[in-house]
Amino acid sequence: MAKNISVTVKFWKQNGPKDKGHFDTHELKNIPDDTSFLEALDIMNEELINEGKEPFVFDHDCREGICGMCSLYINGTPHGKTERGATTCQLYMRKFKDGETIVVEPWRSAGFPVIKDCMVDRTAFDKIMQAGGYTSIRTGQAQDANSILISKEAADEAMDCATCIGCGACVAACKNGSAMLFVSSKVSQFALLPQGQVEGAKRAKAMIAKMDELGFGNCTNTRACEAVCPKCESISNIARLNREFICAKLKD
Amino acid sequence: MWLINSSIGRKVVMAVTGIALVLFLTFHASMNVVALISAKGYNMICEFLGANWYAVAATIGLAGLVALHFIFAFILTIQNRKARGNSQYAVTNKPKKVEWASQNMLVLGIIVILGMGLHLFNFWYNMMFAELAETDGVALASNGVYHIVRTFHGGCPCEPTTGCGYAYTAIYLVWLCALWFHMNHGIWSSMQTMGWSGKIWLNRWQCISLIYTTVIILMFVVVAVAFCLGYVPCDFKEAMGECAKAAGSCCGGC
Ligand code: HEM
Ligand code: SF4
Ligand code: FES
Numbered sequence: 001m002a003k004n005i006s007v008t009v010k011f012w013k014q015n016g017p018k019d020k021g022h023f024d025t026h027e028l029k030n031i032p033d034d035t036s037f038l039e040a041l042d043i044m045n046e047e048l049i050n051e052g053k054e055p056f057v058f059d060h061d062c063r064e065g066i067c068g069m070c071s072l073y074i075n076g077t078p079h080g081k082t083e084r085g086a087t088t089c090q091l092y093m094r095k096f097k098d099g100e101t102i103v104v105e106p107w108r109s110a111g112f113p114v115i116k117d118c119m120v121d122r123t124a125f126d127k128i129m130q131a132g133g134y135t136s137i138r139t140g141q142a143q144d145a146n147s148i149l150i151s152k153e154a155a156d157e158a159m160d161c162a163t164c165i166g167c168g169a170c171v172a173a174c175k176n177g178s179a180m181l182f183v184s185s186k187v188s189q190f191a192l193l194p195q196g197q198v199e200g201a202k203r204a205k206a207m208i209a210k211m212d213e214l215g216f217g218n219c220t221n222t223r224a225c226e227a228v229c230p231k232c233e234s235i236s237n238i239a240r241l242n243r244e245f246i247c248a249k250l251k252d
Numbered sequence: 253m254w255l256i257n258s259s260i261g262r263k264v265v266m267a268v269t270g271i272a273l274v275l276f277l278t279f280h281a282s283m284n285v286v287a288l289i290s291a292k293g294y295n296m297i298c299e300f301l302g303a304n305w306y307a308v309a310a311t312i313g314l315a316g317l318v319a320l321h322f323i324f325a326f327i328l329t330i331q332n333r334k335a336r337g338n339s340q341y342a343v344t345n346k347p348k349k350v351e352w353a354s355q356n357m358l359v360l361g362i363i364v365i366l367g368m369g370l371h372l373f374n375f376w377y378n379m380m381f382a383e384l385a386e387t388d389g390v391a392l393a394s395n396g397v398y399h400i401v402r403t404f405h406g407g408c409p410c411e412p413t414t415g416c417g418y419a420y421t422a423i424y425l426v427w428l429c430a431l432w433f434h435m436n437h438g439i440w441s442s443m444q445t446m447g448w449s450g451k452i453w454l455n456r457w458q459c460i461s462l463i464y465t466t467v468i469i470l471m472f473v474v475v476a477v478a479f480c481l482g483y484v485p486c487d488f489k490e491a492m493g494e495c496a497k498a499a500g501s502c503c504g505g506c
Contacts, residue, residue: 023342076345103343110337173347175355177335178259208258217335218259218328221441222354227347235444236451242260243447249254249261 004030005098009044011056012105017113017121023103024056033094037080038063038070040093041104057117058104063089065230068165071172072118073105078169078228087167087230107172111179111216124214125166125182132206133186135195148194158192161185163231170225170233176217181225183211184241185233191244201248208245259331260445262324267442269321274435274468276314281471288475291397291484291491298379298396311376322365329358353437360434367427374403374420397484397491404479409488413480421480428469428476435465 006029014021026044035043038060045055061069070088074080079088080095096102106118113121164185171179187204190196196203219238226235255261283301287294301307353360379399401409404424406417439461443449449457485491 021339073341076341076343077347105341105343108337108339108341110335175336176332177337178332208260212257212259215335216259217332218263220263220328220332220354220357221437221444222350224347224350227349234451236449236454239444239447239449239454241447242263242445245258245260246264246447249258 002032002034005033005093005096006030007040007093007096007099008101009041010101010103011118013056013117014106014114015116017115019114021114025101031093033092033096035093036063036089037072037074037091037093037095038089057115057119059119060089065090066165068167071107071120071122071167071169073107073172075103078107078172079167079230081228081230085230085232087165090230107168109168109171109174109177111171111177111214112168120168122166122168124216125168125179127214128179128183128207128210129166129186131210132199132203133190135190135199137195150193154192158189158196160231161192161233161237162189164189164229164233165231167230169228169230171216173224173228174217174219175222175224176220177215178219178225179211179216180219180238180241181229181233181235183207184235184237185231187241187244188237191240200244201251204241204244205248208241262328263445265320265324266328267445269317269324270438270442272317273321274439274464276317277431277435277468281468284475285471287397287400287485288478288483289485291488294396294400294485295491302379318365318368322361325358325361351437353433354441357434357437360430363427363430364434367423367430370423371427375399395492397488400475400479401484404476405482409482409484413482417480421476424476425473428472432465432469435468436461439464 006027008025008027010023010025012021013024026048028040028044028047031040031043038058041056041058048055059069059071061067063070065087068087070079072078072080072088074088074091079086080091104118106112106114107120107122111124115121162185164182166182166186168179168182170181171177187207190203191200221235221238223235226233253261255265283294283297286297379396404417404421406414406420440449440454440457443457444454
């Protein structure tokens with residue numbers, strides 16, 4: 001049975017990357033608990049606008065856990081994660097208690113400067129992808145589907161790695177601001193397949209070089225990323241990336 | 253040079269030097285337990301590792317490893333602080349899976365190196381250096397068991413442990429505790445860094461780290477505690493032999 005709850009939302013306001021920023025609060029009354037968290041924020045924004053205040057800015061797009069745009073640090077956890085495998089847009093008000101204060105912060109990491117409030121600039125991830133997150137395939141006659149044999153295990157694991165939506169929760173959770181879970185998932189989705197292995201060494205080197213250039217930190221295997229990843233990416237991907245990179249460098 | 257310029261390369265330096273230090277500790281702990289069994293045997297090892305060119309070369313190599321590990325630890329930590337940025341979260345909720353040690357490796361490492369300073373003074377300076385510099389009482393200087401008793405018991409084993417003995421033993425235990433945390437994370441972390449890990453091996457390495465670290469640290473703890481409480485191996489008097497007189501009541505006290 002759905003019931004209604006009232007909560008206090010304490011949300012981060014910040015005008016651009018240089019601004020110091022501060023928290024504002026808003027009382028949300030009588031919200032049906034099957035409302036999604038982002039819908040509740042929409043309701044909050046409507047109320048703020050009606051009060052003549054500036055609405056709260058946050059990122060979102062698909063609202064079904066596939067695009068990776070939503071990015072809120074809720075009550076001390078990226079995506080407010082209370083169970084494995086959910087993004088902010090898949091969080092529901094039933095996860096909160098009546099009368100609770102919900103603290104909403106942006107991803108805080110030097111690699112992700114704040115654009116406004118809780119919307120951060122994640123183009124760094126696009127740049128890393130552009131550096132090597134692709135395969136070069138000559139187009140032409142369509143290939144026979146079975147001309148390259150791939151084991152079911154490899155196909156499944158590559159698919160699991162490919163489900164990384166590039167949300168950046170891993171960086172947000174990491175005390176070292178490291179992007180290794182993201183980069184390793186993206187390298188792995190290719191490294192596990194024969195089509196991707198051709199450019200494997202080049203890819204690992206190019207993506208790591210870009211990641212380092214953009215100022216992401218050195219991974220110290222704390223596993224905070226893995227614990228918060230909405231797509232349950234595993235740090236075994238990081239071991240694979242390390243292997244790819246070290247082998248590539250040793251061959252040079 | 254990728255070992256310096258790339259994040260993974262820097263981690264490789266940490267991992268390789270770290271594992272070399274773990275191997276050194278394994279060697280060291282195995283020698284220590286000999287002191288529990290035979291004082292003469294232990295003194296023989298001390299003599300063997302005394303003022304010889306190979307012992308000096310190994311010491312220099314070891315110092316190099318520690319220096320590399322230490323310098324890279326600071327480089328990594330400074331870069332990571334910078335990557336993390338200045339703005340702090342108001343609320344943080346540490347997931348259960350995150351080991352405390354993994355987030356405090358620098359602090360643990362600093363405790364380890366401070367303990368190492370004290371340790372080098374207590375043993376290495378008083379033994380190897382005294383011998384190298386040929387200061388007084390060379391026979392006593394290379395008498396390893398004497399130094400163990402002097403440090404952990406404080407005075408003659410037939411008398412009660414001195415306050416100094418208790419204090420040193422307590423400091424050593426705190427130090428070993430920090431080392432346990434550092435190594436327990438460090439061993440599996442270095443395998444992960446080198447890429448020799450995966451979904452199955454990660455759990456295995458964590459289990460191996462826990463057991464290996466615990467065994468090594470216990471070997472150190474048993475020696476320190478036993479000698480603190482007045483234990484001596486059966487051939488202790490014999491081993492002290494000629495230098496018993498030089499040591500006053502067989503041990504100089506502190
Ligand atoms: C005999 C003593 C020591 C041993 C056996 C040891 C061992 C290790 C090992 C095996 C690692 C794992 C490397 C990796 O994660 O790839 C490590 C990491 C680390 N050590 Fe040590 N270490 C020792 C002393 C020190 C000292 C004196 C410091 C001084 C500051 C230090 C600071 C660090 C730091 C900050 C890390 C984390 C680096 C990372 O995980 O990326 N360690 N250590
Ligand atoms: S690895 Fe997980 S947390 Fe990191 S960007 Fe991909 S989906 Fe998000
Ligand atoms: S809005 Fe697309 S994943 Fe949440």
